[in-house]
Amino acid sequence: MLGESKSAPRPLTVGMRGILIAAGILVLGVGLPLFFFPNNTDVDFAWTINPPIMAAALGASYLASSVLEVLAARARIWVNARVAVPAVLIFTVLTLAITLLHLDRFHLFASSSSARFVAWIWLAVYVIVPMIMCVTCYRQMRVRGPDSVRAAPIAPVLRALWFASGAILVLGGLCLLIDPAGAAAFWPWSLTSLTGRAVGAWLVGLGVLSTHAGVEGDIARLRPIFPAMTLFSILHGIVLIRFHDELVWARPGAWLYALALAGWLCVGLYNWINGKPSSTDKN
Numbered sequence: 019m020l021g022e023s024k025s026a027p028r029p030l031t032v033g034m035r036g037i038l039i040a041a042g043i044l045v046l047g048v049g050l051p052l053f054f055f056p057n058n059t060d061v062d063f064a065w066t067i068n069p070p071i072m073a074a075a076l077g078a079s080y081l082a083s084s085v086l087e088v089l090a091a092r093a094r095i096w097v098n099a100r101v102a103v104p105a106v107l108i109f110t111v112l113t114l115a116i117t118l119l120h121l122d123r124f125h126l127f128a129s130s131s132s133a134r135f136v137a138w139i140w141l142a143v144y145v146i147v148p149m150i151m152c153v154t155c156y157r158q159m160r161v162r163g164p165d166s167v168r169a170a171p172i173a174p175v176l177r178a179l180w181f182a183s184g185a186i187l188v189l190g191g192l193c194l195l196i197d198p199a200g201a202a203a204f205w206p207w208s209l210t211s212l213t214g215r216a217v218g219a220w221l222v223g224l225g226v227l228s229t230h231a232g233v234e235g236d237i238a239r240l241r242p243i244f245p246a247m248t249l250f251s252i253l254h255g256i257v258l259i260r261f262h263d264e265l266v267w268a269r270p271g272a273w274l275y276a277l278a279l280a281g282w283l284c285v286g287l288y289n290w291i292n293g294k295p296s297s298t299d300k301n
Contacts, residue, residue: 027095028163033154035091037147038099041106042087044143045080052077053253061130064140065123065212071261072213078253079220083109086227086246096158097165098239101230107151109223112195114144116219120212170237180232187225194218206265206272237289247286251279 051062056073060066067073083106090102117124117140125133126141172180193201198214209217231240258265258276265272 026163027097027166028161030091030093030096030099031154031158031161034096034099034103034158037150037154038087038091038102038106041110041147041151042084042091044147045087046084048140049077049080049084053081053257060133062132062136064125064133064137065120066125067213068210069208069261069264071207071257071264072209074257074261075254076216076220078257079250081253082246082250085249086242089242089245093242095166096161096163097234098241101227101234101240102242103151103155104230105223105227107148107155108226109219110144110148110151112219112222113216114148116195116212116215117141117144119215123212168236168239172235172237177232177235180228184225184227184229184232187221187228189225191218191221191223191225194221204269204271206267206269206275207261208266240289244286244290247282248290251283251286254279255283 052059052067052073054077055062056067056070056077059068059073063073067076086102087106090099093099124141125137128134128137190201194205194209194214195218198209198211198218201218202209202214205214205217227243231243234240258279267273
């Protein structure tokens with residue numbers, strides 16, 4: 019036990035760092051056109067997304083996830099990066115399943131060459147990336163070394179809030195994945211079966227991320243989350259303002275969505291500004 023406590027913490031492998039960086043670059047490439055050009059998905063994206071607020075919201079989510087993945091890749095030890103990995107893996111697997119289920123909606127044989135190109139890239143990425151991540155996770159777990167001691171433990175009540183939010187997000191995501199038409203009546207803008215399930219995949223991914231944050235229970239281990247939470251909230255807030263006329267405020271989901279963004283912004287910004295790197299961050 020004494021010898022183990024003095025051994026170096028398990029490092030982040032080159033392979034895991036590489037796949038996180040690659041994933042961050044890929045989702046950045048997806049997020050930019052969706053966020054800035056949400057009206058052009060019929061000619062320059064893998065599938066047509068309507069209404070435009072849906073495309074912009076997906077773009078905002080992808081841009082925020084790019085920050086999460088790149089920041090996780092910057093950690094030197096596994097314990098400070100791993101909070102991003104299960105959420106990313108589960109999201110990619112769910113998105114692959116959704117893509118295959120709705121394959122007829124994708125521009126694989128569209129007349130637009132740019133849309134056709136993006137559609138095939140989309141399919142290739144979501145087939146290949148989950149397999150690479152599974153292999154990389156297996157190799158990462160085979161690296162020996164203890165987890166570093168929690169440097170800045172989270173209060174039990176705050177951990178409980180992470181778990182509670184995770185459960186709510188996963189439940190909401192599963193409802194959209196299983197019955198997108200029924201759950202769409204709650205959502206603040208119109209959804210199709212495909213876009214409803216796409217939102218469901220994001221909610222499940224965010225729920226896994228939140229639950230994992232509660233499991234880690236340490237500010238130092240969650241440092242990649244807070245800038246991503248902040249950006250997520252700001253970008254989605256911009257989407258709400260930009261497409262306010264497409265929101266159905268009569269639905270309770272609209273107000274819950276706005277309140278959740280406000281809460282995420284406060285949590286992310288506070289911890290991003292006040293969080294101090296622990297000594298293990300530099301190892």
